[in-house]
Amino acid sequence: MPNAAEDICEIGRRLYSRGFTAANDGNISMRLDQERILCTPTMTSKGFMNPDDLCVVDMDGEQISGHKRRSSEVKLHLEIYRQREDVNSVVHCHPPHATAFAVAREAIPQCVLPEVEIFLGEVPIAKYETPGSQAFSNSVVPYVKHCNVIVLANHGTVSFGTTPELAFWYTDILDAYCKVLLLAQPLGPLQYIPDDKCKELLTYKQEWGYSDLRIYGPDAGCNVCGHQSFRGHWKEANVDRRAFADRQETASANSNVSLSSADIERIAEKVVAKLKTQ
Numbered sequence: 107m108p109n110a111a112e113d114i115c116e117i118g119r120r121l122y123s124r125g126f127t128a129a130n131d132g133n134i135s136m137r138l139d140q141e142r143i144l145c146t147p148t149m150t151s152k153g154f155m156n157p158d159d160l161c162v163v164d165m166d167g168e169q170i171s172g173h174k175r176r177s178s179e180v181k182l183h184l185e186i187y188r189q190r191e192d193v194n195s196v197v198h199c200h201p202p203h204a205t206a207f208a209v210a211r212e213a214i215p216q217c218v219l220p221e222v223e224i225f226l227g228e229v230p231i232a233k234y235e236t237p238g239s240q241a242f243s244n245s246v247v248p249y250v251k252h253c254n255v256i257v258l259a260n261h262g263t264v265s266f267g268t269t270p271e272l273a274f275w276y277t278d279i280l281d282a283y284c285k286v287l288l289l290a291q292p293l294g295p296l297q298y299i300p301d302d303k304c305k306e307l308l309t310y311k312q313e314w315g316y317s318d319l320r321i322y323g324p325d326a327g328c329n330v331c332g333h334q335s336f337r338g339h340w341k342e343a344n345v346d347r348r349a350f351a352d353r354q355e356t357a358s359a360n361s362n363v364s365l366s367s368a369d370i371e372r373i374a375e376k377v378v379a380k381l382k383t384q
């Protein structure tokens with residue numbers, strides 16, 4: 107499979123040149139057939155790989171060929187291939203801006219940039235587990251069927267698609283988005299795209315054949331930006347909105363609408379929590 111190997115090396119060069127993989131970080135893989143996965147080796151810079159550096163493993167992670175040893179993190183890739191038959195390539199790396207959200211465990215805001223809504227949608231943060239362990243591979247299972255990129259708490263990102271190029275794009279889009287969010291943060295609260303305009307974006311998304319829980323999920327059609335399909339997992343992953351206020355809070359702060367007693371109670375709780383940490 108000379109083209110598959112060349113494709114992986116090309117994506118490796120892009121990851122390294124974008125600063126997504128320091129030293130020997132990161133790994134890339136591609137499905138060769140139902141039983142075999144082509145993947146990158148351990149202890150090798152992803153920016154300087156040759157096709158014959160790559161390894162072939164079976165679906166249990168046993169190495170079939172290649173003179174270098176396969177990465178221990180390939181088990182994460184295998185879990186994604188098991189869960190998603192449509193996925194043919196997986197990219198794992200440590201892009202700095204998205205990884206900033208991973209270490210702060212800050213939920214990725216939604217309804218800020220149209221392209222992000224179309225190509226990514228809601229981006230989950232999987233709970234922290236030791237890299238290479240089975241628990242690490244399992245940490246993505248709650249999300250993997252409903253997205254194309256996952257932030258790994260205190261670690262990095264993993265993205266997946268039909269081709270290595272697409273798998274890389276999803277990480278690239280996420281990191282560029284996280285960079286914009288971090289640049290915007292000192293300027294003041296985020297201004298969100300109104301809900302009706304977000305519904306328009308979801309209509310396009312549906313027409314173009316992209317999946318999104320906010321179109322198909324159990325609460326589809328409700329408040330798009332407050333949807334947060336993955337909020338149920340925030341607690342176990344210690345994810346929250348700490349740096350970026352959610353849409354409702356920003357809207358209240360920007361208007362003179364009177365607050366409901368539930369709003370006041372929620373804000374009071376936050377103020378008390380904040381005071382306790384000082």
Ligand SMILES: [Zn+2]
Nearest residue numbers: 132199237262
């Ligand atoms: Zn890693």
